[in-house]
Amino acid sequence: MCRTISDLDAAVSDCRACPRLVAWREQVAQDKRAAFRSETYWGRPVPGFGPADARLLIVGLAPAAHGGNRTGRMFTGDRSGDVLYAAMYATGLASQPTAVHRDDGLRLLGARVTAPVHCAPPDNKPLPEERDRCRHWLTTELDLLASTVRAVVVLGGFGWQALLPVLDQAGWVIPRPRPKFGHGVRINLAPKTSERAPLHVFGCYHVSQRNTSTGLLTSTMIESVLSSAAAAAGLRG
Numbered sequence: 289m290c291r292t293i294s295d296l297d298a299a300v301s302d303c304r305a306c307p308r309l310v311a312w313r314e315q316v317a318q319d320k321r322a323a324f325r326s327e328t329y330w331g332r333p334v335p336g337f338g339p340a341d342a343r344l345l346i347v348g349l350a351p352a353a354h355g356g357n358r359t360g361r362m363f364t365g366d367r368s369g370d371v372l373y374a375a376m377y378a379t380g381l382a383s384q385p386t387a388v389h390r391d392d393g394l395r396l397l398g399a400r401v402t403a404p405v406h407c408a409p410p411d412n413k414p415l416p417e418e419r420d421r422c423r424h425w426l427t428t429e430l431d432l433l434a435s436t437v438r439a440v441v442v443l444g445g446f447g448w449q450a451l452l453p454v455l456d457q458a459g460w461v462i463p464r465p466r467p468k469f470g471h472g473v474r475i476n477l478a479p480k481t482s483e484r485a486p487l488h489v490f491g492c493y494h495v496s497q498r499n500t501s502t503g504l505l506t507s508t509m510i511e512s513v514l515s516s517a518a519a520a521a522g523l524r525g
Contacts, residue, residue, distance in 0.1 A: 338400025
């Protein structure tokens with residue numbers, strides 16, 4: 289049983305529940321990309337990143353094969369992370385705009401980054417059963433953050449569909465029919481019990497290279513969502 293965020297991060301890092309993902313992440317870590325041939329890849333599940341008392345949670349999809357799977361930290365060492373952390377820095381949620389490796393000094397300020405799937409999947413596409421098997425980690429994470437978290441930013445439709453059942457299980461009321469994902473969508477969730485506070489959930493296009501290179505998602509767009517979420521989380525006056 290994970291009693292703290294540190295316990296959770298350690299347990300996530302040792303998970304071997306999905307044979308296909310275990311085989312893929314370890315094969316990638318062995319074969320490597322030519323540009324990173326001299327590096328030792330992490331090659332394990334990637335835990336969430338950020339303080340244990342975060343007021344804002346950012347939920348992605350899964351680690352990138354040569355990003356988080358290489359560096360061992362969410363959105364670190366890939367182009368998606370370059371976009372995300374630059375936007376977080378611009379909105380006062382990160383101590384620096386770049387994320388290169390686990391020991392680069394980056395700190396998140398009042399925010400934490402996680403994913404519904406903690407292993408890098410082939411083609412960036414986890415199977416539904418892998419998503420569901422990984423779900424308990426996110427449920428536990430939300431339970432541990434429940435006393436402080438007040439807003440969530442979900443990056444992409446996959447994360448949105450994965451997160452709503454988790455929020456229901458973790459103690460918030462999900463409207464019926466379930467709200468659809470969209471960039472800039474905001475829903476306010478009532479708590480099921482007095483142990484939970486209301487939660488503000490924001491949709492944002494994923495910071496994938498495809499979305500950012502085509503202009504579907506711009507720095508201005510993601511900074512706008514992050515600023516709104518930070519205000520809803522009580523990180524802004």
